[in-house]
Amino acid sequence: MPQEFRQILKYADQPGYRLDLDCYVRHGGYEALKKALNLPPRTLSDGRSVSGPEQIREEVRISGLRGRGGAGFSCGLKWSFVDRKSGKPIYLICNADESEPGTFKDKQIIYKDPHQMLEGMIIACYANDVHLAYIYIRGEFVEGAKILNRALKEARAKNFLGKNILGSGYDLDIWVHRGAGAYICGEETGLIESLEGKRAYPRIKPPYFPAVLGLYLCPTIVNNVETLCAVKHIVALGGAEYAKLGTSNNTGTRIVSISGHVKRPGYYEVEVGKATIGELINDPAFGGGLRDGRKLKAVIPGGSSAKVFKAGERFKLRRRGPDGKEAEQEVDMLDLPYDFDSLIAAGSMSGSGAIIVLDDSTDIVEALSNIAEFYAHESCGQCTPCREGSLWMAKALHRLAHGEGRKQDADYLVKIADNIPGGRTICAFGEACAWPVQSFVGKFKDEFVARGAADEERKARLTEAIGEPGQALVASATDS
Numbered sequence: 001m002p003q004e005f006r007q008i009l010k011y012a013d014q015p016g017y018r019l020d021l022d023c024y025v026r027h028g029g030y031e032a033l034k035k036a037l038n039l040p041p042r043t044l045s046d047g048r049s050v051s052g053p054e055q056i057r058e059e060v061r062i063s064g065l066r067g068r069g070g071a072g073f074s075c076g077l078k079w080s081f082v083d084r085k086s087g088k089p090i091y092l093i094c095n096a097d098e099s100e101p102g103t104f105k106d107k108q109i110i111y112k113d114p115h116q117m118l119e120g121m122i123i124a125c126y127a128n129d130v131h132l133a134y135i136y137i138r139g140e141f142v143e144g145a146k147i148l149n150r151a152l153k154e155a156r157a158k159n160f161l162g163k164n165i166l167g168s169g170y171d172l173d174i175w176v177h178r179g180a181g182a183y184i185c186g187e188e189t190g191l192i193e194s195l196e197g198k199r200a201y202p203r204i205k206p207p208y209f210p211a212v213l214g215l216y217l218c219p220t221i222v223n224n225v226e227t228l229c230a231v232k233h234i235v236a237l238g239g240a241e242y243a244k245l246g247t248s249n250n251t252g253t254r255i256v257s258i259s260g261h262v263k264r265p266g267y268y269e270v271e272v273g274k275a276t277i278g279e280l281i282n283d284p285a286f287g288g289g290l291r292d293g294r295k296l297k298a299v300i301p302g303g304s305s306a307k308v309f310k311a312g313e314r315f316k317l318r319r320r321g322p323d324g325k326e327a328e329q330e331v332d333m334l335d336l337p338y339d340f341d342s343l344i345a346a347g348s349m350s351g352s353g354a355i356i357v358l359d360d361s362t363d364i365v366e367a368l369s370n371i372a373e374f375y376a377h378e379s380c381g382q383c384t385p386c387r388e389g390s391l392w393m394a395k396a397l398h399r400l401a402h403g404e405g406r407k408q409d410a411d412y413l414v415k416i417a418d419n420i421p422g423g424r425t426i427c428a429f430g431e432a433c434a435w436p437v438q439s440f441v442g443k444f445k446d447e448f449v450a451r452g453a454a455d456e457e458r459k460a461r462l463t464e465a466i467g468e469p470g471q472a473l474v475a476s477a478t479d480s
């Protein structure tokens, strides 16, 4: 039976573990930074000799680390895209916006172990020749910003930051920037615009790939809080050792936020792919199962923008059997390993690592209406399909959820949703607002149609009883 594997959150909830630097250092803090600054040169299997920052980049590549912010993109590959020949400064931004509904894991790191995040950041900056970095933190995390500023002050005082860090000759400073309080500020190019003091309008890619034209049009790395923490552990363990955690192509640990109708909502750190969705929901070590007397209806597996799974859904996956051979297997949704690749193969994603559980008491129309309202509110409005589509979907769902629906609303919703993603928008918000509608309506169509049909019938009965709206007024005006 899988258990929590606490690497990033190893000390976070231990009684007596505090946020200050002394406590962090007593628990081995900043040892990985010291190691990173003093790595001896190494010869790789292909005969290349690497040293210093390049060696750390190599370790991260070997570790197989994938970004924990949403897309699961290879961290080593992202770093390899950085334009190191432009002559411009290279920036690094820690994305602490944590705005995907259902996600509450970066907050735990910031509020409970801020120096770990700083250590990961400093190592990542050293590895990429960055001398100025930013933490872009969600505006609402007021206390989190204070905690980080305090931690930065402590780190500067002990020369873990600043000029000539620990006598290495390397200079770095990091500043906290509080976000503007919008979901789109978490999208990396919107974030960069916001950091530059403008509205968080995402930029068109190409040409504005952050690795080439990022902050102040300089090469920039944007990584999630949890991704940067993992960098510290990669240096501490070595890339190859880190890659042994988790499963093939889905390495390391991951903090999963579990919310909704479970007995033990909370955050749980696991080796990636070592626990299934069902285990994360039902095991006493994790979600602890559904509320008494309830049955599972649906699971949103990766934050509100991920496509929903319906209870009982089955998927065909290629899996390695005990004999080591790969074969196609049919598995229940609950038996999907919670990793990047299995969820993509099943048509959804693990996204920001947020599992939202919906039991049979859920009004599915209302649930989707709630999600759609969020996206309509948060669209930045630059692209017509996203700006108009998200609003139309939210309006239609509001009607359906409030007794004003129509039988054809289910098809109408899918038609709108199908016309938003697929390269028609500047950023992936287009996908994020369309996927919930496509999947909820696609998988629970009967509930949407029934709701619309019931509304139409009720309206028809009412019209029969009292006439068309306005008819009574016309009649009384004619009488007089």
Ligand SMILES: Cc1cc2nc3c(=O)[nH]c(=O)nc-3n(C[C@H](O)[C@H](O)[C@H](O)COP(=O)(O)O)c2cc1C
Binding pocket: 066, 067, 068, 069, 070, 071, 072, 073, 075, 078, 095, 096, 097, 098, 099, 100, 183, 184, 185, 186, 187, 188, 189, 222, 223, 224, 225, 227, 228, 427, 428, 429, 432
């Ligand atoms: C609409 C939208 C919102 C996003 N919000 C966040 C966020 O709050 N935090 C985050 O780390 N990544 C967020 N992302 C992903 C970032 O654009 C970016 O891919 C990520 O920070 C890269 O870090 P990683 O490679 O370490 O995962 C968002 C993406 C989109 C399209």
Ligand code: SF4
Binding pocket: 184, 201, 202, 378, 379, 380, 381, 382, 383, 384, 386, 387, 425, 426, 427, 428, 429, 430
């Ligand atoms: S897809 Fe939506 S959120 Fe993204 S840039 Fe276009 S309008 Fe803005």
